[in-house]
Amino acid sequence: MxxxxxxxxxxxxxxxxxxxxxxxxxxxxAQSTPDEPNSAQLDIPKDLMVFGKSDPxxxxxxxxxxxxxxxxxxxxxxxxxxxxxxxxxxxxxxxxxxxxxxxxxxxxxxxxxxxxxxxxxxxxxxxxxxxxxxxxxxxxxxxxxxxxxxxxxxxxxxxxxxxxxxxxxxxxxxxxxxxxxxxxxxxxxxxxxxxxxxxxGSEEFRVGEIYLSSTPENSGQIAENARKIIEQIKQGGSFQAYARQYSEASTAAVGGDLGWVRPAQLPEELAATVQQMSPGQIGGPVALPGGFSILYLIDKRRVLAADPRDATLSLKQIGINFQPGTTPAQAKAVADKFAAAIKGIQGCGAANGIAQKLGAEVVDNDGVKIRDLPPQLQNIMLSLQVGQSTPPFGAVSDGVRVLVLCGRDDAVEGQVxxxxxxxxxxxxxxxxxxxxxxxxxxxxxxxxxxx
Structure with missing residues (x-):
């Protein structure tokens, strides 16, 4: 469980x-100018002294x-x-x-x-x-x-x-x-x-952003903080969670999600970065006037155009869970044996029999869009023919599995x-x-x- x-x-x-x-x-x-700093508006003395030990x-x-x-x-x-x-x-x-x-x-x-x-x-x-x-x-x-x-x-x-x-x-x-x-x-x-x-027909991107404001004096430190956040996300951290915690943009409330945007709607620096990214990829930190942005490309599409990733699939998932305490080396050995057996699959009709011999579980999934699969599997699915299977994938904690393509309904032109x-x-x-x-x-x- x-x-x-x-x-x-x-x-x-x-x-x-x-x-x-x-x-x-x-x-x-809050924005300030050299001629009218915020501290002057608040009547804060330049040489202030903190009385007491309280640290807010x-x-x-x-x-x-x-x-x-x-x-x-x-x-x-x-x-x-x-x-x-x-x-x-x-x-x-x-x-x-x-x-x-x-x-x-x-x-x-x-x-x-x-x-x-x-x-x-x-x-x-x-x-x-x-x-x-x-x-x-x-x-x-x-x-x-x-x-x-x-x-x-x-x-x-x-x-x-x-x-x-x-x-x-x-x-x-x-x-x-x-x-x-x-x-x-x-x-x-x-x-x-x-x-x-x-x-x-124009290209749209669904973008997540974490915006960190900076000044000329602290820009180096803020850029380093941004790189640390990127590294944490790449190691498995949640982009949405980090956006809610750190982003200083109003979109922090929705996990940094900017929604669907076209390049012309973005600042030039962000547009250039987004257009070079693939769905699921992290980009940045991108330097902007007044700060840095970390970008996450959630998805992309062409407005009202047929997109191959909107094809609807019928799939069989065949999987084996590892026993508690399985080491990475043991997991690899089981995965290799599993992969060799899966090569013998000739269409979905044979999948249940092979799974039974392996002691594997079979789950039928109908109505799955390619777009809704993890980015690593989307490109694989686009090139699969009916009856073929993906390479084995998984983790020591989750076991190993493959997806067998049983049917595909191609996408049609988008409707308004x-x-x-x-x-x-x-x-x-x-x-x-x-x-x-x-x-x-x-x-x-x-x-x-x-x-």
Whole structure:
């Protein structure tokens, strides 16, 4: 169960919910000029002296938000989830930064639950348990098994249930207090559709960005920090998690996702980098006026054009799990034997028989788009013929497996989204923007004590 759940928890950490992610913290950028520095506006003396030993950057992991206590245990258990999401590879210095971010996230979550209660919105324990059971089911586990897994890894079911409560409560607050006041006109929707038609065939990129501001004095240090973040992500860290923690752009709230953009919509430096990248690749740090950007190419496509990666596949997955304690050398030997046997596959009809001889599991997958597969497999799938299989892939923790191509429905030319689809997307975007402002105001009005 560990191999299944560790990957599942990683996905859960990236966004157990949708609204909570979309309403994360917003960076505020202040600009100053040599003639009018911010310190002058704030009436801060040049030769200041700090009286007392308090350091606002060093805080214990406890706080009281409008009278409600967040304990160190609360923070530790949520931090454990983040560490699992990063594959357990978090250095001590990075752990301290993550702890502060986790505390900020729990504060936001608490404010959301409190605002819901102030509007007579409460989530029943039964609703929370039902959602927890669905999450466990998605991870191919019972609620009890999932709870045990979390406890063994330093977290708890209460931590995820708290996230679920915050999410459901905030959704209902927005449904009552924000959504009724969001309007999108017919002219706006038609304008978007017209622009999509005019852009047909042009290349679009879905880009993630982590923006780090800098000054001439600290640019070298910021660039080095950016390189360290890139290295952590390449070693298995979550780009979305790092974007929420470090990015100073407003898109930090949604894991750095800029959405689908065309090169002309990006600064020249970013456009040049993105056009040289492949999906799944990290780029940067890219120097910009006032800072550096780390880029992640999530996907690319041609507007309203047929894309081979939109082909729909029917697949058989054949896999063998390694026994606990298997060494890399032993895993390689099993994988080599597995690969030799798989070469004998002649179409999907023979797959079940070969799998039975190997003691392997077979899973049928229909309706899988090439685009939704990991980048390493997409190019392989594009060149496979029906009946052929991928090379073996996997890891010591997950076992070894192959995908056999049983059928392919090629992509057709893209259709312009319907009027209702475009309107729904525009309304969602506006709700999310107002939700971020709503949460910002809750922070400003909150009474928060740090212990």
């Amino acid at each position: 560990k191999a299944v759940l560790s990957g599942a928890v990683r996905r859960a950490l990236l966004g157990l919910t949708t609204v909570a992610v979309a309403t994360g913290s917003i960076a505020v950028h 950057n060093v805080r214990t992991a406890t706080a009281i938000i409008n009278g409600q206590i967040i304990t160190g245990t609360d923070v530790d258990q949520r931090l454990a989830l983040v560490i699992i999401a990063n594959g357990g590879k978090v250095e001590a210095e990075e752990r301290d930064r993550l702890r502060l971010q986790v505390l900020r996230n729990i504060i936001d979550e608490t404010l959301q639950i409190q605002e819901a209660a102030a509007n007579d919105i409460r989530i029943s324990p039964a609703e929370i348990d039902q959602s927890f059971a669905r999450v466990a089911g998605n991870f191919k586990s019972t609620p009890e098994g999932f709870a045990d897994y979390l406890k063994k890894n330093g977290s708890s079911p209460a931590s995820i249930k708290r996230q679920i409560e915050g999410e459901l409560a905030w959704q209902r607050v927005l449904r009552r207090k924000v959504q009724p006041y969001v309007n999108v006109s017919q002219d706006e929707v038609n304008g978007v559709i017209d622009r999509m038609k005019q852009s047909k 989204p319907s009027f209702d689809q475009v309107m729904s997307q525009m309304e969602d975007d506006r709700v999310n923007k107002r939700a971020r402002i709503y949460l910002r105001d809750l922070r400003r009005d909150a009474i928060i004590e740090y212990n």
